[in-house]
Amino acid sequence: MNAGALIRAALRLRRESSGVAAVEFALFGPLLVFGLLAMTDVGLALHQRMAVDHILRAAAQHATEDPGVPAVEAVLEGTATGDSSGVWGASDLSFAVTRICTCAEAPDVEVGCSTTCATSKPTSIFYVMRSDLTVSGLLLPSIRLQPAMQVQIR
Numbered sequence: 001m002n003a004g005a006l007i008r009a010a011l012r013l014r015r016e017s018s019g020v021a022a023v024e025f026a027l028f029g030p031l032l033v034f035g036l037l038a039m040t041d042v043g044l045a046l047h048q049r050m051a052v053d054h055i056l057r058a059a060a061q062h063a064t065e066d067p068g069v070p071a072v073e074a075v076l077e078g079t080a081t082g083d084s085s086g087v088w089g090a091s092d093l094s095f096a097v098t099r100i101c102t103c104a105e106a107p108d109v110e111v112g113c114s115t116t117c118a119t120s121k122p123t124s125i126f127y128v129m130r131s132d133l134t135v136s137g138l139l140l141p142s143i144r145l146q147p148a149m150q151v152q153i154r
Contacts, residue, residue, distance in 0.1 A: 034139070041137035049145050052093070052131050055079045056149040059097070063127035066153045072097045072127060092134040100126045125153040 055076060062075045076095040100110050102124050103117035115123055130148040137143065 037139040041135075041140040041143075044137070045135040045143045045145070048133060048135050049147060052133055052145070052147050053149075055095075056129050056131060056147060059095075059129050060127070060149050060151040063097075063129070063151050064153060066125065069097050069099050069127075072129065076129065076131075092132075094132045096130045096132075098128045098130075100128060102126070122154060127151050127153065 058079045059072050059076045063072045073095065076097065080093060080095070099113075101113035101115070102109060103111055103115070103119075104121060104124060105118055107124070111117075111123060113123055113125060117123060128148065128150045130146065133145045133147070135143045135145065
């Protein structure tokens with residue numbers, strides 16, 4: 001084959017457009033799959049975060065009756081195990097509840113709940129509920145979420 005025939009064959013191949021879509025898909029397909037898996041990971045993490053927020057809200061509602069830390073912890077655990085979404089088996093989830101009392105004149109300083117404040121007003125009582133959640137992703141690394149909720153009783 002001479003050089004002229006090779007040039008004509010190369011020009012004919014250059015004008016040929018069959019297979020272009022396959023090449024484009026081969027280039028962009030992995031990026032699309034990566035994006036879909038990443039969105040799935042983020043969506044799963046958001047779903048689990050909203051489920052934990054629901055559990056914390058249930059405990060905060062129960063805490064408004066000031067039943068004590070063990071009762072609020074029982075509501076947290078009961079609501080979490082009664083969750084029907086089926087996501088808790090794949091997650092590391094834990095809860096912590098604290099009861100804090102402060103005076104109005106120094107809200108950042110924790111005092112005993114039987115303390116009489118300087119203004120002769122009773123102490124303010126707060127319940128703080130914290131959770132620690134680790135969401136393992138399909139593609140992205142594990143995401144650690146630490147939602148918390150605080151409710152004032154008095």
